[in-house]
Amino acid sequence: MSTDFPHIPTPDAPTHRETVARHLRLTKPAGSLGRLEELGVFVAACQGQCPPRPFARPRVVIFAGDHGVAAHGVSAFPSEVTAQMVSNFLAGGAAINAMAATAGATVRVLDLAVDTDDAYPEAVTAHKVRRSSGSIDREDALTDAEVVAAITAGRAIADEEVDGGADLLIAGDMGIGNTTPAAVLIAALAGAEPVAVVGRGTGVDDQGWMRKAAAIRDGLRRARKVSANPVALLRTVGGADIAAMAAFLAQAAVRKTPVILDGLVSGAAALVAEELAPGASEWWVAGHRSVEPAHALVLEQLNLKPILDLDLRLGEGTGAVAALPLLSMAARVLAEMATFDDAGVSGRTIPLPELKVKNGGWR
Amino acid sequence: MSTDFPHIPTPDAPTHRETVARHLRLTKPAGSLGRLEELGVFVAACQGQCPPRPFARPRVVIFAGDHGVAAHGVSAFPSEVTAQMVSNFLAGGAAINAMAATAGATVRVLDLAVDTDDAYPEAVTAHKVRRSSGSIDREDALTDAEVVAAITAGRAIADEEVDGGADLLIAGDMGIGNTTPAAVLIAALAGAEPVAVVGRGTGVDDQGWMRKAAAIRDGLRRARKVSANPVALLRTVGGADIAAMAAFLAQAAVRKTPVILDGLVSGAAALVAEELAPGASEWWVAGHRSVEPAHALVLEQLNLKPILDLDLRLGEGTGAVAALPLLSMAARVLAEMATFDDAGVSGRTIPLPELKVKNGGWR
Numbered sequence: 001m002s003t004d005f006p007h008i009p010t011p012d013a014p015t016h017r018e019t020v021a022r023h024l025r026l027t028k029p030a031g032s033l034g035r036l037e038e039l040g041v042f043v044a045a046c047q048g049q050c051p052p053r054p055f056a057r058p059r060v061v062i063f064a065g066d067h068g069v070a071a072h073g074v075s076a077f078p079s080e081v082t083a084q085m086v087s088n089f090l091a092g093g094a095a096i097n098a099m100a101a102t103a104g105a106t107v108r109v110l111d112l113a114v115d116t117d118d119a120y121p122e123a124v125t126a127h128k129v130r131r132s133s134g135s136i137d138r139e140d141a142l143t144d145a146e147v148v149a150a151i152t153a154g155r156a157i158a159d160e161e162v163d164g165g166a167d168l169l170i171a172g173d174m175g176i177g178n179t180t181p182a183a184v185l186i187a188a189l190a191g192a193e194p195v196a197v198v199g200r201g202t203g204v205d206d207q208g209w210m211r212k213a214a215a216i217r218d219g220l221r222r223a224r225k226v227s228a229n230p231v232a233l234l235r236t237v238g239g240a241d242i243a244a245m246a247a248f249l250a251q252a253a254v255r256k257t258p259v260i261l262d263g264l265v266s267g268a269a270a271l272v273a274e275e276l277a278p279g280a281s282e283w284w285v286a287g288h289r290s291v292e293p294a295h296a297l298v299l300e301q302l303n304l305k306p307i308l309d310l311d312l313r314l315g316e317g318t319g320a321v322a323a324l325p326l327l328s329m330a331a332r333v334l335a336e337m338a339t340f341d342d343a344g345v346s347g348r349t350i351p352l353p354e355l356k357v358k359n360g361g362w363r
Numbered sequence: 364m365s366t367d368f369p370h371i372p373t374p375d376a377p378t379h380r381e382t383v384a385r386h387l388r389l390t391k392p393a394g395s396l397g398r399l400e401e402l403g404v405f406v407a408a409c410q411g412q413c414p415p416r417p418f419a420r421p422r423v424v425i426f427a428g429d430h431g432v433a434a435h436g437v438s439a440f441p442s443e444v445t446a447q448m449v450s451n452f453l454a455g456g457a458a459i460n461a462m463a464a465t466a467g468a469t470v471r472v473l474d475l476a477v478d479t480d481d482a483y484p485e486a487v488t489a490h491k492v493r494r495s496s497g498s499i500d501r502e503d504a505l506t507d508a509e510v511v512a513a514i515t516a517g518r519a520i521a522d523e524e525v526d527g528g529a530d531l532l533i534a535g536d537m538g539i540g541n542t543t544p545a546a547v548l549i550a551a552l553a554g555a556e557p558v559a560v561v562g563r564g565t566g567v568d569d570q571g572w573m574r575k576a577a578a579i580r581d582g583l584r585r586a587r588k589v590s591a592n593p594v595a596l597l598r599t600v601g602g603a604d605i606a607a608m609a610a611f612l613a614q615a616a617v618r619k620t621p622v623i624l625d626g627l628v629s630g631a632a633a634l635v636a637e638e639l640a641p642g643a644s645e646w647w648v649a650g651h652r653s654v655e656p657a658h659a660l661v662l663e664q665l666n667l668k669p670i671l672d673l674d675l676r677l678g679e680g681t682g683a684v685a686a687l688p689l690l691s692m693a694a695r696v697l698a699e700m701a702t703f704d705d706a707g708v709s710g711r712t713i714p715l716p717e718l719k720v721k722n723g724g725w726r
Contacts (some may be wrong), residue, residue, distance in 0.1 A: 002629065027448065027451055027456060027457055027566075028458050028460075028677050029439065029440070029565035029676070030564075030566060031566070031568045032675065032676050032677035032679055033458060033675060033681070034654065034673050034674025034675045034676065035673040035675075036673060036675065036685070039693065050686065050689045075713075076392065076711045076712065076713040077709065077710075078709050078712050084707060084709060085390065087706070087707075088390055088701055088706045088708060089619070090708065092699075093699075093700055093701025093706050094390055094391075094700065095389070095396060095696055096393050097697070098698075098699040098700055099692045099698070101695065101699075102691050102692045102695050103688065103692070116520040201392075202392035202395065202711075203393060203394070203395075203711070203713075206714060222490040238673070283484065291397065307673070308689075309608055309672070310397045310398040310399060310670070310689075311398050312397045312398075312399065313392070313397065314391050314392065314395035314396055318396070321692075322692060325465060325688035326671075326673075326688075327687060328465050329462045329465045329466070329684075329685060330463065332461040332462070332465050333461045333462065335459065335461075336455075336456075336461040336464075337456055337458055337460075337461055338456025338457070339445075342448075343454065343456050344442050344447060345451060346441050346443055346447060347440075348440055349436075349440065350556075350566075350567060350568050350570075350571055352720075356394075
């Protein structure tokens with residue numbers, strides 16, 4: 001059945017050790033590149049190759065979908081913005097387009113559940129599950145058949161990307177109202193109270209914040225009953241976009257492809273993905289720490305230390321793409337730097353006091 | 364006289380205001396790109412143009428020089444490594460080469476005071492002041508004529524770069540022992556005790572740390588007498604490389620060119636540069652927070668908030684180059700994103716609660 005994931009392998013341990021050792025031979029003081037060294041070890045271990053190949057095809061996939069709960073005043077923007085932003089992505093006018101171009105990544109946009117009559121190119125709607133998802137404070141987000149369709153779509157999308165040569169994946173989100181189901185999923189899986197996960201999203205005022213808190217409270221009451229079953233959780237309080245994203249993140253790990261996580265929505269999908277496919281998180285790094293309060297719970301649950309902390313709260317994959325050049329640098333340092341022997345550079349006259357790069361240190 | 368800098372202009376205030384306003388019209392929730400928005404405003408205000416031009420020629424200039432104090436056991440590496448690393452930079456095998464290439468920057472290496480018989484290309488030695496600088500724990504780093512020569516060199520180098528089209532400058536350091544004079548300069552200007560500024564540099568052991576602490580104590584005793592005069596301070600406890608770097612950073616501001624500061628040595632030079640040319644720091648952002656304890660004093664004195672915090676302690680400009688893609692993204696977001704009107708994206712249905720981007724917010 002398509003919602004059952006195979007056993008997830010770990011990144012390659014011998015390559016991990018070999019890369020830690022290679023860092024000590026490169027022409028720099030041991031450990032002096034700090035977290036960049038750890039990120040380089042992560043990339044090499046994912047590829048099973050030391051030195052790692054510089055990324056050839058980093059890809060951002062945006063999962064767009066509307067959410068019924070947006071009709072109940074939980075967002076500062078109207079639902080029509082989801083469809084308008086899909087057109088904006090396709091025209092290259094959104095933040096993720098400018099940022100991905102700078103980082104050398106390409107962007108793919110998919111309508112999983114946008115509530116629109118707009119006619120997008122067939123490539124955009126190929127994996128569409130439905131128009132909008134149910135209002136999770138009062139009804140299920142998806143039917144049994146729809147949640148299976150969304151998970152199947154997410155896995156297929158990851159397979160398409162990896163088969164197409166993608167060697168680094170980023171999942172971006174677009175959907176007015178989507179921080180409400182994301183917060184519910186996080187609270188359900190982290191065992192948190194509603195007040196700990198309510199954020200301002202795109203910038204709701206105090207009245208909107210109270211409506212959002214109430215919707216999260218009601219959604220969470222419905223979620224608690226199914227929180228031990230990740231597929232049922234996505235059906236009850238997720239949505240087609242988030243379910244597909246969770247499956248995409250899990251399938252990236254199946255396909256041994258490293259992922260940079262973005263913020264709140266990507267984090268909620270990641271928490272569920274780790275339930276769908278335990279061990280998938282070994283293939284992910286956290287691009288940044290979001291302003292959204294529930295994101296801290298994601299980082300804690302997944303034991304991930306964010307690379308950046310820049311007060312971002314946009315989504316679309318922007319916080320992951322912002323960190324991509326650092327991963328690229330980390331890989332190229334290992335691939336391109338000379339060793340002490342190669343360059344004829346003298347080593348230390350004082351012995352190395354301690355090894356600064358720890359196994360698993362990127363976490 | 365070449366050590367007198369002209370009045371430093373501020374980045375353009377009307378452009379600053381115009382860029383803050385432009386951010387509100389771009390297709391994203393107001394303030395949702397956090398510090399990236401502030402960095403974009405900084406770039407635009409430096410250029411006096413909204414939207415800013417994406418960087419055409421970001422440049423890293425490495426100031427290489429030896430330090431007499433290295434003979435007294437303050438570093439984990441022997442002095443000959445400075446010359447060997449200059450050759451490594453020229454061959455493209457150092458960390459800064461791989462990282463700058465990823466960020467789209469080019470690297471220039473200059474021998475200001477390397478203690479070597481190696482024959483470098485003339486372009487590398489064109490601004491050479493002397494072989495090594497004096498051991499600052501017991502003698503002046505430079506003569507009166509040499510400090511003037513080094514400052515003149517630093518200004519000329521900045522002028523050459525800006526005249527050559529550089530629109531973003533980074534000063535990198537290379538010099539075994541250079542964290543000792545850097546720590547003394549910082550302690551002298553921040554009014555700190557030696558113990559607050561002694562770091563591990565390239566990784567000295569406890570014995571080396573004690574020798575370094577003693578050298579800093581002795582250097583600081585000599586520095587205190589001249590700490591009100593930045594030129595005398597550079598002559599007494601700086602060095603030709605650091606003096607040239609300080610003048611380069613000040614002259615970048617004279618030439619209205621933005622700078623990303625690196626870590627400890629670049630920070631020490633920056634503190635002195637702000638004394639040489641008050642207001643120069645308005646043209647700088649801090650690329651990262653170094654592991655070196657004295658670097659925190661630099662950030663505090665200059666009121667700069669680092670972009671990255673990745674446990675780096677390499678120098679060469681690596682911590683600044685690591686942040687360069689984020690500045691590039693910040694500029695391209697302003698230059699390339701559609702506005703709500705352009706893209707036909709609906710605005711907020713709930714009014715904006717507060718303006719998130721503050722004037723001068725990048726500091």
